[in-house]
Amino acid sequence: MLDDTLKTQLGAYLERVQHPFEIIASLDDSENSRDMLSLLQTIQGLRSDKITLKVDGNDARKPSFSLQRVGANNSLRFAGLPLGHEFTSLVLALLWTGGHPPKVEQELIDQIKALDGDFNFEVYMSLSCHNCPDVVQALALMAVLNPKVKTVVIEGGAFQAEVNERQVMAVPMVFLNGQVFGSGRMLLEEVVAKLDSGAAARDAAKLSAQAPYDVLIVGGGPAGAAAGVYAARKGIRTGIVAERFGGQVNDTLAIENYVSVLETDGPKFAAALEAHVRAYDVNIMNLQRADKLIPAAEPNGLVEIQLANGGSLKSKTVILSTGARWRNVNVPGEEQYKNKGVAYCPHCDGPLFKGKRVAVIGGGNSGVEAAIDLAGVVAHVTLIEFDTKLRADAVLVNKLKSLPNVTIHTNAQTTEITGDGQKVNGLTFKDRASEASNHIELEGVFVQIGLVPNTEWLKGTLELSRHGEIVVDARGQTSLPGVFAAGDATTVPFKQIIIATGDGAKAALGAFDHLMRMPAVVTQAVAAPAEAAMA
Known part of the structure; x- marks a missing residue:
């Protein structure tokens, strides 16, 4: 799973572990479970005096593993392999569980430890999402610091049925006690502020002084x-x-x-x-x-x-x-289905649409790059451009036109994003030359039409x-x-x-x-x- 260079770097980090802890894996016979076991065995082997690996976990999500400090009551679990952008999150979780102090202001640490209640977090992420690590690391640290905070980090690609059932169509997506808590990038301070009702007033007074x-x-x-x-x-x-x-x-x-x-x-x-x-x-x-x-x-x-x-x-x-x-396209359905099929980051949310049909609105560099990126993941991409031609660089346009699962409509005006009340199911656009209206059935729409100050x-x-x-x-x-x-x-x-x-x-x-x-x-x-x- 890890090359020699990465193993050497990880081993150096794990030298900072101060307290013993257990990795408890819940596995099945799948290839993902075998990969997870290999990764966990590598981690345990790099610091066997402080880390114990157990494979007798019985969590319903398989493959998954929890990090449990000996003598503590913390609850942090990773469901699916935390690699890609989330490998750093895994390393930090290992260090924090092992007692290495986080680089966080003591005031914020005290605020986290003082949170009172039952906080059961589930955060869905994708390995290609560059906004997800901030959220994952925030919730992981909170679970390490406060036993009343329980966090499960779920890799959406490994639990596609669960993602579909809960209609997770954008990442990061966070649930608290079964209800949607937030979506998109959030920093530790933001998460804590949402839970601590007095935080805003204290911040305001401090700033005003x-x-x-x-x-x-x-x-x-x-x-x-x-x-x-x-x-x-x-x-x-x-x-x-x-x-x-x-x-x-x-x-x-x-x-x-x-x-x-x-x-x-x-x-x-x-x-x-x-x-x-x-x-x-x-x-x-x-x-x-x-x-x-x-x-x-x-x-x-x-x-x-x-x-x-x-x-x-x-x-x-x-x-x-x-x-x-990012500029909104401002058509019926966009606001209603935002994060329910309407997305703005193809790199973050693209993996959630694997094997599905999507549209990209916008024919500039951003739109064409998004369409090229998505074409490698989804079943089909339809690109909608208002102008009479694509405005992206020629090298990008040529690459897009070479892809077999891409359809391009220029001189086309998006008029509506449709859905079934729960999620996107199509897009309607008007041919500006003939005034004819066309409807496409699809599951996702990525908006890439420039910026607004x-x-x-x-x-x-x-x-x-x-x-x-x-x-x-x-x-x-x-x-x-x-x-x-x-x-x-x-x-x-x-x-x-x-x-x-x-x-x-x-x-x-x-x-x-x-x-x-x-x-x-x-x-x-x-x-x-x-x-x-x-x-």
Whole structure:
């Protein structure tokens, strides 16, 4: 199961195990069970003095295995093989079960341990999902820390009947005590906050008590990260408040055009951005959504950012880098069947549609890449493009047209996504040339039609373009003095990571120049300590 290099690396990690624990496997005669047994035997053999392997488990899900610390009452189980993107989750679960401390703030650990109630989590993931590990690792750690939290991690591909029965059509999908708890990427702090009703109020009070910043950056994507680095290097008090550090980059699978980085993926790139920012005195306030911008009441006064949790932050200057999100097709059925056949991430959710029929809406690079990727998994792909021709790069178009299980409709307008009340069962589109209506029977629809800026909360506050983008000048200055903007949320053309980072640096320099010209210039400040991140 593991090559020699991976075994050596895993063995080095397992040296950190401090307390003995048992791996208890529930197996049958399937090939998956044989593979699981081989993997578990390898793990046990690498640290036989601390890890005991038992194969007499009787769990209903086979193959599966639990991790049980000797003398403890924790409950953590993996159903199916946690390989692919989830191999790191397995390694961390082994270390945490063996007593190795997680890289999490003690305050958050105490909050998890204090949770009271019966929390039975089931999380469905796929091995190709790059958003799933955050959720899997959060729920695994909670199960290790608090015996009242029980977590089962289920690989959807290995339990297809169960996935179909529970109508899991997007991952990660989390059930709590048998009811849907959430879907999509969630960090540990988010999960805990949903369970701890007083967390939001405590966070709001803590944020509101902070001293004003010299530069406050709203948004933690490439533009926000670059702005944070450039501002902090000027020695001024810098903060970043972000709904999700890394932004849309977290949902990008392959990055091959960032100069000097030959190839990487979105989550790795986002982690590198955060690590770079944390190397400086920047206070990162993650999982916080900006709700309102209040301009300075007087020249050279403080700008206020009000947050969704009721807290507020003030700063001499503000850089808006809120980025963009996937655009909805906005037809009947899209909202009703979201996560019930309507999906936006082919890499994450594609394996759930193995052997089924799907459609991709969008003929740009994203849409064509999605169709090519899905064609290797599903039975058939229908691509719907509004324009008279596909807009993707020629090499991608040629690859798509070479695939035998792909049908392409150009000059076609999606008019409805249909379903049976529970899940998607088809798509209707209009031929724009003949006005004829056509209906396709299928089980999934992947929407890939571009981006919309995250600027709704700014309407009526500063100048926006007709597309909702923040209007900026060559220095990143908006229509409000002291308020700058950068990245995909602005009118700057060509929404690319490398352009966003340059914009962020430019906006930070513009903000610093603005500060220097204010009557009271602050040249030295002590930034609030950065928060630690979970490994």
